[in-house]
Amino acid sequence: MTDTTAFDYTLRISPRARVVRLCVSPHRGLEIVVPRWFNRRQLPEVLHEKSAWIERALERVRPQREELLAAAPWQLPDRIQFRAVDLEWEVRARATSARRLSINYHRPGLIDIQGPVEDEALSRHLLGRFLVVQAELHLPRLLAALSRATGLSYRRASIRRQRSRWGSCSAQGAISLNAALLFLPCHLTRYVLVHELCHTVHLNHSNRFWSLVEKHCPDYRTAEREMRDARDYVPRWANSEQAIAPLA
Numbered sequence: 001m002t003d004t005t006a007f008d009y010t011l012r013i014s015p016r017a018r019v020v021r022l023c024v025s026p027h028r029g030l031e032i033v034v035p036r037w038f039n040r041r042q043l044p045e046v047l048h049e050k051s052a053w054i055e056r057a058l059e060r061v062r063p064q065r066e067e068l069l070a071a072a073p074w075q076l077p078d079r080i081q082f083r084a085v086d087l088e089w090e091v092r093a094r095a096t097s098a099r100r101l102s103i104n105y106h107r108p109g110l111i112d113i114q115g116p117v118e119d120e121a122l123s124r125h126l127l128g129r130f131l132v133v134q135a136e137l138h139l140p141r142l143l144a145a146l147s148r149a150t151g152l153s154y155r156r157a158s159i160r161r162q163r164s165r166w167g168s169c170s171a172q173g174a175i176s177l178n179a180a181l182l183f184l185p186c187h188l189t190r191y192v193l194v195h196e197l198c199h200t201v202h203l204n205h206s207n208r209f210w211s212l213v214e215k216h217c218p219d220y221r222t223a224e225r226e227m228r229d230a231r232d233y234v235p236r237w238a239n240s241e242q243a244i245a246p247l248a
């Protein structure tokens, strides 16, 4: 028996795609391109149906893929996209003999990184700091705007990383937000923020809590469903070892 979920794949949502497409390449391995309307719960079925084809295709590219992976274990991303706030940067990396990495993003749309760019730990650390700085810049502002729009007040907001949650709210009304929310499409980030704001009124997932969520986010059921796979939006460089659990 084949365990169809055993395939390692990347999922790409394409507004132009009409049907589900499977691509296997040495560079990307298995890539699944789906139309926007695609229900991800159908994925296991698709993978199961095509498992023989996928196995053959993966087997064919395996030697080349292993070679590529061994030769290029770490690479800075080409671009960084914060869907939540509609910002995108091209990343230009320059390897120099400097001992430290430096980052410059004063020009709009462009990030310059210099130094030992082949060093994965240093690079991840640098990009992680960039992510937090950007999250601190944008997410509290987004939360404040939603708080005004909904009339739900909170005491303070903080940004976290390497946490197992997208967001949380304390009994004192302190809201913590995961910096990786920047990678999510804006309707999902908005949903998480509204969800946490509603916890300032109901610190549970009671029916009254959900009716309050529904009042401010009528489409919350769809958003809740999409949040199950929201981890897919987070690029590999920003992944912590921990998986992110559903909303708290």
Ligand SMILES: [Zn+2]
Binding pocket: 195, 199, 204, 205, 247, 248
């Ligand atoms: Zn919750």
